[in-house]
Amino acid sequence: MVNYRRAHADGGTYFLILTLRDRRSDVLVRDIDSLREAWLAAKRRVPHDVIAVVVLPDHLHALVRMRDARDDYSRLVQDVKKGFTRRIGMRGRGPWQSRFCEHLIRNDADLRAHIDYIHFNPVKHGHAERVADWPHSSFHGYVRAGILPRDWAS
Incomplete structure (x- = not known):
């Protein structure tokens, strides 16, 4: 088995990609309310702030800042996935x-680039x-906040 090491930094900000097994599926947008509920439930267990997010039919991108000393974004991803799966009755x-991708945000330029990437992804x-x-x-x-x-x- 591969010993995969993930990056960690206390109070770190991470770019996450969660992908469906069936890339032809649209279940994420079809059951968007279930995904929101799963994410809110996960937030109660794993403290974090969502900086930017986009949900596409078959995958999502999220930029999260962890608010606990453990920086347990892997548990956050696990809770979101399990919660969504239960809510849709699968x-x-x-x-x-089974896996997900993460990137530790290194500086303000990296943060801005990932926010832009997230927002442009549907296009x-x-x-x-x-x-x-x-x-x-x-x-x-972001538009409402000016x-x-x-x-x-465009």
């Missing part, structure tokens, strides 16, 4: 790929013509 292996994958057209994105909160204009990246 049995067996569930919808998720990149052909799910929307403009960033503002994709409903399952933290981009809309951080980004509605026509950003």
Whole structure:
């Protein structure tokens, strides 16, 4: 078995990618409320702040800042995956790929680049013509807060 080592930093900020096993599935957006509920339940167990997120039909990208000394983002991912799988009533292996990808954010430029990547991802994958057209994105909160204009990246 591979001994995979993940990066950790106290109070670190991480870019996470969670992917479905069946890349043709749309269960994440079809059952978006179940995903939200699973994430909120996981947040109560694993303290963190979501800086940016986008949910596409078959995968999601999230930028999270951990708020505990353990920096247990692996447990966060596990809780989200298990919670979502239970809420949609799947049995067996569930919808998720077994692993996930993470990247420790190194500095402010890295943080900004990953926020932009997250928000632009629906356009990149052909799910929307403009960033503002994709409903399952933290981009809309950035617009409401006056951080980004509605026509950003158009």
